[in-house]
Amino acid sequence: MAGENSARNVMGNYLKISDPEEVTEGFQSANPATLEVTKMVMKELKRNQFKGDDSQDPWEHLINFKETCALQKRSGKVTDDQKKLFLFSYSLTRKAKDWLYCLPARTIETWMDLEEKFLEKYFTKSQYDERKAELLGFKQERKESLSQSYERFKLLKRRCPNHRICAAELVCLFINGIKQKQRMFLDASAGGSVLQKTPVEVEELVQNMCQNQYNKIDDDEEDLV
Incomplete structure (x- = not known):
């Protein structure tokens, strides 16, 4: 059986x-x-x-x-x-x-x-579309400093690493997204216009401006002590 x-x-x-x-x-x-x-x-x-x-x-x-x-x-x-x-x-x-x-x-x-x-x-594709849209639509917020907006922009890039946006376009997205006053300071730091600088050079200028902003905050805090 x-x-x-x-x-x-x-x-x-x-x-x-x-x-x-x-x-x-x-x-x-x-x-x-x-x-x-x-x-x-x-x-x-x-x-x-x-x-x-x-x-x-x-x-x-x-x-x-x-x-x-x-x-x-x-x-x-x-x-x-x-x-x-x-x-x-x-x-x-x-x-x-x-x-x-x-x-x-x-x-x-x-x-x-x-x-x-x-x-x-x-x-998912919807997550990719959402994160890339956030990156493409980057705007400096009302009470956001340059350094804060730059850190947020870098975070948006990190959250969508396969964005397929070239370095020059990324720099343009950031510059066009910050306030006019900040763009004027950036042009002045570039010796006239950031358009005469390479993407790497513009990013270095932004980093230097952010560092100067950090140093100023530290100096102001020391003055209060």
Whole structure:
């Protein structure tokens, strides 16, 4: 009777695990490697875990993850890609970890492959459109200093790193977004007009003006002591 059930492939047979390794191995890249993860690195990975919620920034997670990866030494012939692929699962939890474990085993060959799939899943087109629109529509706020507006502009760029806007256009976006008085100061610092400067030179001028503003604030605070 038992042999007959096996030959007929009855419903009970479908409940049996046909490949135990497939169930227990979790995420596996095409060329896996193992590492002895330090306690400090593991603590950092767990502290900054990505859940897959809309409230979390996938780009920010990747930046934090790469910074943590740099703290982990490689051993033997383990490549940098293999290190990141091995550690990435520890940086995820809940829905995001479920997503990773559902990727077909041994189909991810490089870190770039996994990074692209992660962003395809968690950085949607609507998020991209929204962040790029914020960058393109940058305006200095009413009570915002030049240094504060510059820091906010840099944050907008950081939140949309794949904006595909050239350096010259980014500089134009910032200059056109600040108040007229600030643009006049910037032109004066440039010796007449920022149009006669390269994008790198204009950015250096802005940074110097911001630093001078910080120094003035520090001097004013010292005068109050």
